[in-house]
Amino acid sequence: xxxxxxxxxxxxxxxxxxxxxxxxxxxxxxxxxxxxxxxxxxxxxxxxxxxxxxxxxxxxxxxxxxxxxxxxxxxxxxxxxxxxxxxxxxxxxxxxxxxxxxxxxxxxxxxxxxxxxxxxxxxxxxxxxxxxxxxxxxxxxxxxxxxxxxxxxxxxxxxxxxxxxxxxxxxxxxxxxxxxxxxxxxxxxxxxxxxxxxxxxxxxxxxxxxxxxxxxxxxxxxxxxxxxxxxxxxxxxxxxxxxxxxxxxxxxxxxxxxxxxxxxxxxxxxxxxxxxxxxxxxxxxxxxxxxxxxxxxxx
Amino acid sequence: xxxxxxxxxxxxxxxxxxxxxxxxxxxxxxxxxxxxxxxxxxxxxxxxxxxxxxxxxxxxxxxxxxxxxxxxxxxxxxxxxxxxxxxxxxxxxxxxxxxxxxxxxxxxxxxxxxxxxxxxxxxxxxxxxxxxxxxxxxxxxxxxxxxxxxxxxxxxxxxxxxxxxxxxxxxxxxxxxxxxxxxxxxxxxxxxxxxxxxxxxxxxxxxxxxxxxxxxxxxxxxxxxxxxxxxxxxxxxxxxxxxxxxxxxxxxxxxxxxxxxxxxxxxxxxxxxxxxxxxxxxxxxxxxxxxxxx
Numbered sequence: 001x002x003x004x005x006x007x008x009x010x011x012x013x014x015x016x017x018x019x020x021x022x023x024x025x026x027x028x029x030x031x032x033x034x035x036x037x038x039x040x041x042x043x044x045x046x047x048x049x050x051x052x053x054x055x056x057x058x059x060x061x062x063x064x065x066x067x068x069x070x071x072x073x074x075x076x077x078x079x080x081x082x083x084x085x086x087x088x089x090x091x092x093x094x095x096x097x098x099x100x101x102x103x104x105x106x107x108x109x110x111x112x113x114x115x116x117x118x119x120x121x122x123x124x125x126x127x128x129x130x131x132x133x134x135x136x137x138x139x140x141x142x143x144x145x146x147x148x149x150x151x152x153x154x155x156x157x158x159x160x161x162x163x164x165x166x167x168x169x170x171x172x173x174x175x176x177x178x179x180x181x182x183x184x185x186x187x188x189x190x191x192x193x194x195x196x197x198x199x200x201x202x203x204x205x206x207x208x209x210x211x212x213x214x215x216x217x218x219x220x221x222x223x224x225x226x227x228x229x230x231x232x233x234x235x236x237x238x239x240x241x242x243x244x245x246x247x248x249x250x251x252x253x254x255x256x257x258x259x260x261x262x263x264x265x266x267x268x269x270x271x272x273x274x275x276x277x278x279x280x281x282x283x284x285x286x287x288x289x290x291x292x293x294x295x296x297x298x299x
Numbered sequence: 300x301x302x303x304x305x306x307x308x309x310x311x312x313x314x315x316x317x318x319x320x321x322x323x324x325x326x327x328x329x330x331x332x333x334x335x336x337x338x339x340x341x342x343x344x345x346x347x348x349x350x351x352x353x354x355x356x357x358x359x360x361x362x363x364x365x366x367x368x369x370x371x372x373x374x375x376x377x378x379x380x381x382x383x384x385x386x387x388x389x390x391x392x393x394x395x396x397x398x399x400x401x402x403x404x405x406x407x408x409x410x411x412x413x414x415x416x417x418x419x420x421x422x423x424x425x426x427x428x429x430x431x432x433x434x435x436x437x438x439x440x441x442x443x444x445x446x447x448x449x450x451x452x453x454x455x456x457x458x459x460x461x462x463x464x465x466x467x468x469x470x471x472x473x474x475x476x477x478x479x480x481x482x483x484x485x486x487x488x489x490x491x492x493x494x495x496x497x498x499x500x501x502x503x504x505x506x507x508x509x510x511x512x513x514x515x516x517x518x519x520x521x522x523x524x525x526x527x528x529x530x531x532x533x534x535x536x537x538x539x540x541x542x543x544x545x546x547x548x549x550x551x552x553x554x555x556x557x558x559x560x561x562x563x564x565x566x567x568x569x570x571x572x573x574x575x576x577x578x579x580x581x582x583x584x585x586x587x588x589x590x591x592x593x
Binding site for chain 1: 384385387388390394398399400407409410508509512555556558559570
């Protein structure tokens with residue numbers, strides 16, 4: 001193999017590693033999108049803001065001297081509780097008004113959190129405290145940082161937990177039943193309101209976890225940080241097939257890798273455009289997503 | 300006086316934007332979130348004409364006229380380009396796809412060095428004035444109002460009411476959806492050209508997704524589907540931030556917070572906005588009063 005080719009492969013693997021770390025974050029956020037969409041057919045625009053809230057709870061916990069293993073669950077629970085509150089106050093009254101009013105409400109909620117954050121916390125990015133000493137590992141010429149490993153491991157663990165929760169517990173069964181047919185589930189004695197709140201809680205907790213991980217990864221947190229990753233996570237959810245839990249993971253990883261390859265081998269400023277281009281392509285070619293099945297719409 | 304004139308100019312531009320978005324969202328019922336993208340296309344092409352191509356010899360108003368024409372045409376063409384693939388989607392998916400295109404347009408402009416890219420586009424000739432802005436406002440309103448009275452307008456409305464029923468009545472829904480989308484995008488581009496020549500400086504970050512939401516808020520506040528509603532919504536939401544400015548720095552800082560709460564509250568308690576789908580007609584209003592008194 002010539003030198004050029006070797007370096008090309010090192011580069012490729014480097015971007016793949018970066019992409020997988022980034023993609024894990026997208027996957028964590030996308031899971032919440034997909035679960036909420038699966039259960040009440042709402043594109044929860046404010047989901048990116050739960051991620052921002054998680055990052056800030058983590059930030060304040062760490063600044064006040066809490067160790068990471070306490071700050072992390074605190075951020076998850078905090079983001080989850082905010083989501084439950086939002087669901088109760090805003091989404092529940094609008095649930096039966098149709099999809100577009102619900103979408104507009106979600107947009108409003110998203111803007112509310114962003115600008116409330118700017119007003120309360122300030123628009124300037126905050127330097128995220130280093131929770132763990134940074135260390136880099138070299139595999140050949142490919143650099144992997146400790147944070148990247150933590151991101152991938154934590155994401156994997158959370159996904160396994162989620163898989164177990166949805167497929168092997170009674171609550172999970174109720175969640176699946178509610179998303180399958182809400183009225184029938186209610187008739188079977190499932191408290192659907194409670195299940196929907198719980199879904200919001202789980203989804204936002206995952207997003208909150210992603211927020212803390214990103215804070216550690218990029219060392220910053222700001223009130224607007226939720227907008228673009230939120231949109232991209234939505235794209236990841238659509239890419240994998242919205243409403244399908246493994247789909248969100250696949251979509252997130254594919255999107256993260258694709259984005260980093262574009263940054264690495266093409267123009268870095270097109271980073272955000274590529275995600276939207278993927279979205280439009282997938283909507284046109286296979287709107288149901290990679291894992292989705294096409295369903296005919298009935299009158 | 301300058302300040303008031305500037306405010307009136309902006310109000311006019313936002314009226315055009317709101318009325319054109321209302322044609323897509325309110326009247327045709329196709330939920331688009333990419334209006335700021337078309338606005339940007341019009342603004343940049345209009346400004347590019349003004350900076351690079353415009354012959355000095357022509358009087359300003361003719362140049363402005365050509366600039367508006369170019370803004371309209373290019374934005375309408377990009378509307379066609381985006382509309383044809385996107386309008387196959389429905390409801391929330393369409394919203395996300397148009398949002399995506401709006402952002403892509405902004406990112407493309409950001410990467411175009413000819414028009415300044417991230418530095419912004421400067422030295423745009425100052426051609427817009429109150430007269431021409433309101434001339435175009437009137438043209439837009441009259442065009443949209445008359446469109447609704449004709450065959451095409453009826454077809455467009457029927458898509459909003461029930462797309463499947465419209466389809467089975469023999470209306471080629473895709474064609475009319477595209478028509479509404481292209482016209483809406485064109486007028487947004489026209490507003491953009493006027494905006495560029497009024498501001499004399501354009502920056503890609505002035506056309507973010509937030510502006511699409513603000514224009515959307517205007518038509519929802521006024522009443523989705525009502526042209527008069529769109530006008531009233533645009534006037535309220537351009538003047539409101541200025542009023543907030545007079546109430547002090549802190550209040551005006553919270554402008555977007557107030558907007559978002561307004562949006563949520565509207566959706567929760569009065570999703571039909573101020574006018575609903577009805578039009579407000581001054582002549583009819585007085586006639587009714589006469590009937591009531593006589």
